[in-house]
Amino acid sequence: MPVRRYLLFIWLVIHLGLAARLNSASAGLWAFQLSEGSALTHYARLTGLICTYGFFSPRVASPCFLEIGLAAPGRNSEVRPHYLSFASHEARLRFHSFSTIFLDLAPTARDGFARTDTLLAGRMAKAFARSVAEREAQRLGKQLRYFRILVYRHPQLAAYGGETTGTLNYLYVYQTDP
């Protein structure tokens, strides 16, 4: 069936072209932004082209951490910091990848973290953090007192001799009413 064969050939050529286009954009060569909701975006997402290869296997190199302050039910109970932990390595990796969205709260580009864009992205990051913190507190049967989003800055190789430990900065702090 030659028609079917030609159609398949055309499809695969377009598929590879889109792969090359998205990969070149991710290499910073030629900007290309797919609009969310378009058919092309859905196609790229379905076929895996939307996320291009990187040494970090995109997005897992998140420097962000979520610290949750939890206390036992009761007014004067002690508040303890809590970090999400996972029994499964895959789950830990996926949460680490997820925490990349907190970079949308980075105030400036001076810390070396690329600031993404809009106010909406920042609000979404806060909403996600609050949702995770509240659900984690609920899961553990504790009260949520605060949560903080921290960003870790690894010591630079060039300055390693003088700066052997990383630094932590707060990107966002949320305190609940006691």
Place this chain on the structure above:
Amino acid sequence: MYTKPTLNEHWIAVLRIGTGVVLLACFASLWPEYSRMYGIDGLADVRLFTLQHPPLGILAAVPAGTWWLLPGYLCLSLLLIAGLATRLTATLLLLLHYHLFTSVYAPFSYGVDYLASSCLLYCILFPANGYQATFFLRILQAHVCIIYFFAGLGKALGPTWHNGEALWKAVTQPGFESLFKPDLLFLGAYPSLWVAGGWAVLILELTYPVFIWLPPTRRYWLWAMVGLHLGIALLMGLYSFSALMIVLNLSAFYMPYLTLAKHKTGLSIPPVPPPATGGETPAGGVACADTTGKRPYV
């Protein structure tokens, strides 16, 4: 008279089985925490995820946390490995994979999920019976080359791979737990090591589309890339991602050039001198001479 060797068509099976095994292992590892992350009462409100990535069509009616999706995913992975109704299985698995991982819950996903989607698409499109296998092989090879070339180009355009910072950060930054994670912070005193490593990765990826095609250098680039992915797996704990990249490399540039005789009998066949004219040499293997006047493997 020299006849151009036919490519070993088992690469399609390696791609299919490798993809199925990686998906199965990845999902089995995620299983204990699946409902905590993706369930209705999961880690974060599903409405937030939906705001970012609206679900597609009919899939919206089936929440990702629905109980039967999990055994369904495992069964489809097993069917894919077994090669039963490959196209139908791969189609259903691709849709399910999209629904569970790369659609609404895309923020939880990472590279392996998207690479797996690409592999599943190829399992659907590539024929299992070897019909026009060479054409489909070229598509896969071109895709792998595109991936590495632009990854290398991206590294070449920025400064962090030239001065070793990126490699240093990748290997020593906390957050990447793995079974084998030596403390390499002390190597920070030797920046030239990191600079050399950064350049090695950059050159390896950038030149991959050239040297992987040349028979004399193919084996070196292939095994260097496999070594790189083993290093990523061990030092960064990205097991599934590395395994899938290795599957892609072996499917695209090792299996097709492996002679069928060697594939069947291992290394027991006596080595024979390669043909005088240049043919495609198996990566990491010895070319099989045509001593019978027939094509070496059909």
